[in-house]
Amino acid sequence: MTLRVDLPQGGYDIVIERGVLAEAGKQLDLKRRCLVVTDDGVPAEYAATVAAACETATVVTLPCGEASKSLANFELLCRAMLEAELSRSDCVVAVGGGVVGDLAGFAAACYMRGIDFYNIPTTLLSQVDSSVGGKTAVDFCGVKNIIGAFHQPKKVLIDPNVLSTLHPRHVAAGLAEALKMGMTSDRTLYELFRQGKAREQIDKVIELALRIKISVVEQDEREGGLRRILNFGHTLGHGIEALQGEDGYYHGECVALGMIPMCGDGIRAELVEILDSLGLPTRLNVDLEEALAFADHDKKCEKGGVLVIRVDTVGEYIIEKLPLPLWKQMIRERMQEGKE
Amino acid sequence: MTLRVDLPQGGYDIVIERGVLAEAGKQLDLKRRCLVVTDDGVPAEYAATVAAACETATVVTLPCGEASKSLANFELLCRAMLEAELSRSDCVVAVGGGVVGDLAGFAAACYMRGIDFYNIPTTLLSQVDSSVGGKTAVDFCGVKNIIGAFHQPKKVLIDPNVLSTLHPRHVAAGLAEALKMGMTSDRTLYELFRQGKAREQIDKVIELALRIKISVVEQDEREGGLRRILNFGHTLGHGIEALQGEDGYYHGECVALGMIPMCGDGIRAELVEILDSLGLPTRLNVDLEEALAFADHDKKCEKGGVLVIRVDTVGEYIIEKLPLPLWKQMIRERMQEGKE
Numbered sequence: 001m002t003l004r005v006d007l008p009q010g011g012y013d014i015v016i017e018r019g020v021l022a023e024a025g026k027q028l029d030l031k032r033r034c035l036v037v038t039d040d041g042v043p044a045e046y047a048a049t050v051a052a053a054c055e056t057a058t059v060v061t062l063p064c065g066e067a068s069k070s071l072a073n074f075e076l077l078c079r080a081m082l083e084a085e086l087s088r089s090d091c092v093v094a095v096g097g098g099v100v101g102d103l104a105g106f107a108a109a110c111y112m113r114g115i116d117f118y119n120i121p122t123t124l125l126s127q128v129d130s131s132v133g134g135k136t137a138v139d140f141c142g143v144k145n146i147i148g149a150f151h152q153p154k155k156v157l158i159d160p161n162v163l164s165t166l167h168p169r170h171v172a173a174g175l176a177e178a179l180k181m182g183m184t185s186d187r188t189l190y191e192l193f194r195q196g197k198a199r200e201q202i203d204k205v206i207e208l209a210l211r212i213k214i215s216v217v218e219q220d221e222r223e224g225g226l227r228r229i230l231n232f233g234h235t236l237g238h239g240i241e242a243l244q245g246e247d248g249y250y251h252g253e254c255v256a257l258g259m260i261p262m263c264g265d266g267i268r269a270e271l272v273e274i275l276d277s278l279g280l281p282t283r284l285n286v287d288l289e290e291a292l293a294f295a296d297h298d299k300k301c302e303k304g305g306v307l308v309i310r311v312d313t314v315g316e317y318i319i320e321k322l323p324l325p326l327w328k329q330m331i332r333e334r335m336q337e338g339k340e
Numbered sequence: 341m342t343l344r345v346d347l348p349q350g351g352y353d354i355v356i357e358r359g360v361l362a363e364a365g366k367q368l369d370l371k372r373r374c375l376v377v378t379d380d381g382v383p384a385e386y387a388a389t390v391a392a393a394c395e396t397a398t399v400v401t402l403p404c405g406e407a408s409k410s411l412a413n414f415e416l417l418c419r420a421m422l423e424a425e426l427s428r429s430d431c432v433v434a435v436g437g438g439v440v441g442d443l444a445g446f447a448a449a450c451y452m453r454g455i456d457f458y459n460i461p462t463t464l465l466s467q468v469d470s471s472v473g474g475k476t477a478v479d480f481c482g483v484k485n486i487i488g489a490f491h492q493p494k495k496v497l498i499d500p501n502v503l504s505t506l507h508p509r510h511v512a513a514g515l516a517e518a519l520k521m522g523m524t525s526d527r528t529l530y531e532l533f534r535q536g537k538a539r540e541q542i543d544k545v546i547e548l549a550l551r552i553k554i555s556v557v558e559q560d561e562r563e564g565g566l567r568r569i570l571n572f573g574h575t576l577g578h579g580i581e582a583l584q585g586e587d588g589y590y591h592g593e594c595v596a597l598g599m600i601p602m603c604g605d606g607i608r609a610e611l612v613e614i615l616d617s618l619g620l621p622t623r624l625n626v627d628l629e630e631a632l633a634f635a636d637h638d639k640k641c642e643k644g645g646v647l648v649i650r651v652d653t654v655g656e657y658i659i660e661k662l663p664l665p666l667w668k669q670m671i672r673e674r675m676q677e678g679k680e
Contacts, residue, residue, distance in 0.1 A: 008348065075411060075480075082481050110450075113477065113488045114562075137453065140415075141422050148453045149489060223453075 001207065005132065005214050007152060007221055014132060014156040014214070016206060021046060021120060021159040024093075025053030028118050028155055032056070033090040035081050037104035039064045039097075042122050043165055047095045050120065054093075058084040062100065066241075066251075069099045069138050071147065077107035091116035091154070097123035098130040098251065102145070105136030109151030119153045122162045124174025124202070125252050128181070128209035129230070131156050133217040144238055150222055158210075160203050171199070172279045173252025178209040179274065180255055183263070184229045185212045187315040193274050229317050232309040233259035236331060239294030243286040256280040261334035264312030268334070288335055292328045341547065345472065345554050347492060347561055354472060354496040354554075356546060361386060361460060361499040364433075365393030368458050368495055372396070373430040375421050377444035379404040379437070382462050383505055387435045390460065394433075398424040402440065406581075406591075409439045409479050411487065417447035431456035431494070437463035438470040438591065442485070445476030449491030459493045462502045464514025464542070465592050468521070468549040469570070471496050473557040484578055490562060498550075500543050511539070512619045513592025518549040519614065520595055523603070524569045525552045527655040533614050569657050572649040573599035576671060579634030583626040596620040601674035604652030608674070628675055632668045 003014040015027060024030065034054040038047035041064030051057035060080050062068040081092075092108035092115065094101040101119050108117035121131035137148025163171060175198055182189030189208040192198050198205050213230070220227040237258030241251060249257070256275050260282065263271050272282045284291070295306055305321040312318065322330070343354045355367060364370065374394040378387035381404030391397035400420050402408040421432075432448035432455065434441040441459050448457035461471035477488025503511060515538050522529035529548040532538050538545050553570065560567040577598030581591060589597070596615050600622065603611050612622045624631070635646055645661040652658065662670070 071411075071415060078480055078487055082483060082486065110487045110489060112486060113475065113490055135453065140418055143422060146422065146452060147418055147450045149450060150453055 003207070003210055003214060005152070006218055009152075012153060012155055014158060014210060016158045016160070016203070016210070018159060018161045018203075020157045021162060022049055024050045024120065024157060027157055028053075028093070029091070029116075030054040030057075030093070033084055033086045034058070035060065035077065035084065035086060035090075035092045035104075035107075036095060037062070037077065037092065037100055037107075038095040039068060039100050041065075042096045042100070043162075046120070046122060046162065050093055050095055056084070062103070064099075066099055066139065069103050071138055071140055073103055074107055074110075074138050077104065078111055081107070081111050086111065086115065088112045088115055091118060093118045093120065095120045095122060096126075097121065098126045101126050101131055102135070102137050102148070105134075105151055105153070106138055106148050109136050109149035114151060116154045117151060118155050118157070120157045120159070122159075123166060124163055124171050124206075125177055125250075126174075127158045127160075127163075128174055128178045128206055129213060131158070132210060132213050133227075133230075134221070135223075142242060144242065152221075158206060160206060163202065169279065170250065171202075173250040173256075175199070175205070175278055176252035176256040176259075176275070176280055178205050179278075180232050180259060181209045181212040181230075183259065183271070183311050183314060184232050184309065184317040185216075185315060190314045193278075194270070196277060198278070225319075228307060228319060229309050231307075232311065232317065233257075233262055235295055235306060235308065235327075236261065236291060239291035240284065240286055242294050243290055249281060249285070253281050257282070257284060259311075261331040262308065262310050264310070266312065267314060284335065288332065292331060295324060295327070343547070343550055343554060345492070346558055349492075352493055352495055354498060354550060356498045356500070356543070356550070358499060358501045358543075360497050361502060362389055364390045364460065364497060367497055368393075368433070369431070369456075370394040370397075370433070373424055373426045374398070375400065375417065375424065375426060375430075375432045375444075375447075376435060377402070377417065377432065377440055377447075378435040379408060379440050381405075382436045382440070383502075386460070386462060386502065390433055390435055396424070402443070404439075406439055406479065409443050409477070411478055411480055413443055414447055414450075414478050417444065418451055421447070421451050426451065426455065428452045428455055431458060433458045433460065435460045435462060436466075437461065438466040441466050441471055442475070442477050442488070445474075445491055445493070446478055446488050449476050449489035454491060456494045457491060458495050458497070460497045460499070462499075463506060464503055464511050464546075465517055465590075466514075467498045467500075467503075468514055468518045468546055469553060471498070472550060472553050473567075473570075474561070475563075482582060484582065492561075498546060500546060503542065509619065510590065511542075513590040513596075515539070515545070515618055516592035516596040516599075516615070516620055518545050519618075520572050520599060521549045521552040521570075523599065523611070523651050523654055524572050524649065524657040525556075525655060530654045533618075534610070536617060538618070565659075568647060568659060569649050572651065572657065573597075573602055575635055575646060575648065575667075576601065576631060579631035580624065580626055582634050583630055589621060589625070593621050597622070597624060599651075601671040602648065602650050604650065606652065607654060624675065628672065632671060635664060635667070
């Protein structure tokens with residue numbers, strides 16, 4: 001199945017197909033110099049398959065984990081492109097999760113002020129969310145995604161087969177992001193979760209989540225307004241994530257936690273039940289006040305308060321600016337409830 | 341006088357006015373957190389004037405010179421913005437020449453994936469060229485502008501009064517870039533030079549050069565084709581520049597040299613005469629072969645050759661792709677002539 005992202009400056013296709021990874025050479029224009037970026041948490045044969053289809057490939061394998069999304073690795077990729085003599089008409093291919101995609105995409109965005117970028121996401125999290133929409137970035141000084149660019153991919157290949165090699169906990173983290181989209185925008189997607197069918201109908205979950213993502217990106221490429229709904233659960237989520245060490249919660253798990261207090265009283269219990277059944281956390285393992293303090297530097301916190309997304313009815317959202325103290329108080333009250 | 345740059349995603353104004361620097365507070369929206377970037381070659385009162393008009397200003401003064409256009413300084417500016425707690429609705433103001441503008445513009449392009457950027461160019465070179473058009477970048481591994489972004493300014497303030505504190509050699513270097521635009525696109529502008537009136541009618545030179553620049557940028561924001569005419573003289577020019585130490589030729593001087601072999605036989609002698617009268621170099625002080633070798637890595641050199649801009653008749657240009665050896669041979673022959 002091919003979904004299309006339509007944008008003023010030229011759109012692109014998302015191909016969702018079991019086995020499409022092996023067809024990278026047919027799907028993408030790799031008859032040029034290609035920088036293939038992956039990490040050591042991704043089966044090496046995925047990047048090797050892509051590299052074999054390239055005219056000239058330079059494969060860079062980064063250490064797995066959020067720490068790789070750094071300015072130092074951005075520099076490393078730029079150096080690799082320079083050494084491989086990539087020109088403006090060459091390209092970058094990401095084969096990995098969100099960390100690889102965000103970093104490689106940012107390098108592609110800046111090298112010679114922007115060269116072609118292909119994304120082959122290999123985690124559920126990146127398949128349902130970060131691989132589409134053109135948000136690229138690195139973390140800096142402990143702040144997530146603070147340095148980055150909007151740089152749309154030329155094409156995205158999503159192969160649900162790769163999920164079979166993914167740890168179940170990673171799958172659950174990805175499901176949390178898909179559930180997030182159902183919560184704000186799609187009762188049908190939410191129902192798959194409520195009925196416990198999300199895992200068995202994973203291809204459908206990917207498709208529905210991406211349809212929401214695409215619709216949002218088409219309406220608001222640069223995150224002026226609507227796109228913020230994708231940040232549902234993310235302000236607190238980022239705070240929790242920032243407090244974690246290497247062994248802490250995954251991004252999707254933090255988003256799962258972050259959604260709980262942003263849901264109205266009528267649906268919060270059901271959400272917690274769904275998260276529980278997916279094996280996602282519903283109780284904090286870090287100090288709430290410390291997590292809340294991170295919002296003081298969150299880039300979604302503009303003058304006069306923090307922009308929050310709330311869901312009181314599944315499939316509908318409320319965007320509102322709350323003064324920081326009020327937002328914190330709301331979370332304190334609702335996270336306490338969650339602990340009972 | 342106000343010139344308008346019209347672009348699909350929203351245009352911006354260029355205000356050319358003697359004394360406009362002192363009116364920055366009226367002209368720009370500085371009632372927010374502002375990062376003001378300048379260098380120690382710019383009279384400190386310029387940045388101080390701008391800072392005084394800001395609600396909150398953080399002034400960063402970099403060492404003067406091309407070496408400041410580095411990834412390290414990009415990081416330094418990002419850190420400064422983070423420490424000053426700039427949000428997505430805050431801004432960066434450049435007060436300086438092309439180095440300051442390119443670097444500060446790139447930092448503004450990437451911080452939170454892009455915040456507002458104002459440019460107040462204080463050299464003739466940046467006034468007639470680099471301050472308009474949204475090309476931002478840093479140098480990396482000895483390659484100029486290899487990492488960067490297209491990020492248009494919100495407004496550009498050009499105060500010709502600041503040129504009075506500029507060293508005559510800097511003025512000449514700026515005139516070389518203006519002359520470049522006359523050569524490819526405007527006989528009227530060229531005539532000012534041919535008649536020896538460029539210095540006395542500097543405001544007119546700035547206006548005419550910017551009108552060309554604006555027209556080119558409007559037609560080709562992302563440098564897909566036409567915009568390349570602005571690179572007239574730049575391929576060899578960058579090669580010469582890359583070989584220089586701190587005491588070498590200025591950018592505009594390198595462009596002056598770079599234009600000579602790209603002119604047809606009918607106009608080359610007149611160009612050399614004009615350059616001479618402006619105090620610009622017409623003979624190489626570096627090894628020609630070494631300068632030519634840099635084109636092997638020039639980002640304008642794509643597969644199958646180097647894209648060159650040639651001028652055989654003033655006001656008209658030819659864009660063509662030449663195999664590298666042919667381009668080098670042409671320059672060897674024509675630069676030898678220039679040396680006689």
